[in-house]
Structures are given as C-alpha cells and as structure tokens.
Amino acid sequence: MKLLKNALPVFLFSLSLLATGCAVNENNGRELVWSDEFDYEGLPDDTKWNYDTVGNSYGWGNNELQYYTVERKENAWVDGEFLTITAIRESWNDFNFTSARLTSKEKGDWLYGRMEIRAKVPGGRGIWPAIWMLPTDWEYGGWPESGEIDIMEHVGYEPDSIYTTVHTGAFNHTQGTQVGDATYVPDCEDEFHVYAIEWNEEKIDFFIDEKKVFTFNNSKKGHDEWPFDKRFHLILNVAVGGNWGGLHGVDDSIFPAEMKIDYVRVYQ
Template identity: 60%
Template structure:
C-alpha cells in the first residue's frame, strides 16, 4: 500500500471517530440517554425508558383526572388546568421521550388542559434513589413538578403522611428549581416547610437529571449528581418523619395556582411541555 493510501485510510478513521463523537453529543443534546452506570451500591428495580410510541404504558402509569372538584377545586392550590386522561394532546410518548403538554383551550370545566401522570396502584417504593431526566416548560404560569405522595396515607391525610418534592419549578422564576419535604410538623400551610433551591441556568432548554436518595436517615436531593439539599430524620413522632412507608411517583404540569400563578399567567406561551427522557428507580442491593 502506498504512503498516499495509508494517509487516506488514516483520515477516514479520524473522520469516523469525529462523527461518532458528534453523534453522541447530539444524542445528549436531544436528551437521549447513553445509559449511565448504576449508582454505587444500588440496583435498578423499575424504569420507563419510553422506548415505544403513543400513550404512556398503562401497566406502569395511571392518571389523576379532572379539576379536583368538588373536594379540591384547583387541586387545593387554585390551579387553572383540567387534567385529562388518555389524551395524546396532553400526554404522549414520542421519539424516546414522554411529553406532558399543557395547553390553553376550553375543555370541560377549565380554560387550560394538562396531565398528571402517576404510578399509584401500579408501583410504590420505600427508600431508594429516584431519578428522572427531564427538560422543563418555559413561561409565566407554568408549574411543573416531579414529586411523591404516600400510597396508603398511613398517618392520615396531607400533610400528616408526608410529601416529597423531587423537583418543582415555577415559570416566573426562570432557571430555578426547588426541593421540599412536607410533614405535619414542617409544611407550607404553617410556613414551616423545609425547602432548598438551586439555580439551573438552562433548565428550560436542556435535560438534567433530578434525583433523590431516600434512606431511613435522610432524603438528599441532587441535580446531575450535584447534592444541594438534605432533610434529615429528626423523628420524635410521625409528625417530623412520616417517610417510612411506600410512596408513588407523580409527573405533572400545573397551570397558575397559588404559587405557579403568583405573577399571573402569560396567555401567549402555550402550549408548553415537560419532556422526560427516562424514569429510573434504584434500591440498595
């Protein structure tokens, strides 16, 4: 083989490597996972990689439906959306992603529609690492959340049995996310909730991994494996620490409400989407 031929083959090899790297970067930018390693001392026990098309897998997901009336009109927070079920306009799996869409449209009792997807009556967990890779909606009036509620409400209704907010975001505070634990002793109704916040400069434009690690001793919050919040078990009674029972996972976008609508709703921004690349639940080996 001539020296010129050898050089040509070397250049082809370099091009292939560069193209491969570019493909990996493009996958990352689109949010498509390159299957990160399992966290130390954990094993994967449940996941949805959204490697199918259409409505979410009904063996894994159920819905909250309606506007919360008559008991909790606005779901207790004066939210403005109607949560729809099995409606592709609001919930669909496409191109490897779960897409939850909030829309401005007249639908039944509301001026907006959205979806609240949950694993209730399908799967719940006590302790573990819960990780969701997502890109958030943009604009004033949006209120997306990745959170958990008790499966059985062992200690009574909210907030006695607890709530874990893995990620909350309100559109009037761009690029900022919140981590909160609610209990009977610590909750927003009394102004005693335990909340921490982190600025994520491109949360509405790029995918990030939102996670908690929940043990009998503490709940710890992470973004892209960076720890930024912790709620320690200071249990005297269930009022301080009800987090010893199974909780299910919830994904939703609310519209307006006491917090999400604190500065009003921008009616020029709709539709808005929360795009989820995967949901993965790990527990100790």
C-alpha cells in the first residue's frame, strides 16, 4: 500500500483496521472495498482487470485509430510502482497504433461509493486518455440510455484542461446535451493528480485533488436523466485520434505516449 504524504497517523490507524479486514478513507470514513496499488511487477492483476477489445473493428464508435491489445507488456505493464498504459505508433492488425483498455467488469462493480485514481496523463495532439465508468448490466438499454460517468478525460490539443462529464439518454454528446465541466489543470501532463467521484443516490460529485469541480444531481425524473442507480465498473484507457481526440489531427512525434496510474481505490 502506498503511503500518502504526511499521513503517518492515518496509516497507523489504517493498519489496525486492515487487521480486521477493512480500511477507512481518512476524509469521509468510508471502507476501502477494492483497490490496486500496483506494488507488483508484471501484467495487470487478472483478478481485477480485463482487456477490452470488442470495439477494435469499428473504432469504438468514435472513429478511433488505435488497436487495443491483450496481455501485451508494451501496452500495459506494472513496474512495482505504477501501471503504465502506453499508446505506440506501429503497424498492428491493419492499424497504425496500439494501446490498452483495461476494465474491472465483473471483477470490480459498484453501486455508489468514492472512486479515487491518482494518475498522470499523456499529452500531444491526437492523444485521448480517460478514466471512466460504464454500466455492467445495461439494464436501461444500450449507450447512452444506461449511462456513462467520465471521471477524467483529457485531449492532448488542450494541454491544460481536464474534463468531467456524464452521459445519459437525455444528456449526451450525440445530441449536444452532455453535462459536465472543464477544469484548468496546467500541469496535468507533467504531474500526478487525484481524480475522484463521490456517488450516491442523490448526486455525483467530481473532484480533482480533493477540490470539487462539478456536481450532477439526480433530477428524480427517471432513468432517462438518472440511470445511475445500477452497478458500474471502471475503465482505464489511452485512445488515439477519434471524433474528439483527433479533432485537430494526430502528431506522430508524440509516441510512445504513456498514462501512469499510481493507484485505484474504491470506498463505500
């Protein structure tokens, strides 16, 4: 488990809780129910992560340019401290780029809680890293009816901005009605930041380094506006190009482009 700076008293307290099988987030008293500290070496832990490749053949609905690989250390690797997801410019299965898209589906699925990820994003025109959530069971129908929670998105042609967004049947980018916000984070490509949501039956609060940057409230008007009463799972990926990421083209000189993840923690 990685120590947070200036957190020795909290760490000692957490040790006593770990002895009883749980840990508590010092900020809100929630129990730590799932985490990956990336304190091992090798491929991502397959008890926690899957490789998502189902959309490779059609550009994931966004005209993306990368091919997501499976169990390939060049694209997803843990070095004992960080998970690194790397987009590479190379020929692969008729594509010109490779990358990785990891999901916790059926290995980490939650209804409500605090999802917290410490990460540093890649930069450069054409890169599109994201930390986000999709529904596990799609009980209200296909996208966007069952919802999407974008904890963090970054497009390299806007190097100082992080986006936090939700998509639902009523609010989504295909209609130009998506709901979210952009936050000025000028060093997001050079420094690690903590990206988090706190999600309950009333609202989803979005945070960057513990500063609340956006809130999406439950309108109580049904699942067209609030499908967030079902379980969701996490996704970590680095896309190349696409309708948004590639809006201004792709700079081939930026590759390899790496997103580094320090930890993923889920509290309830």
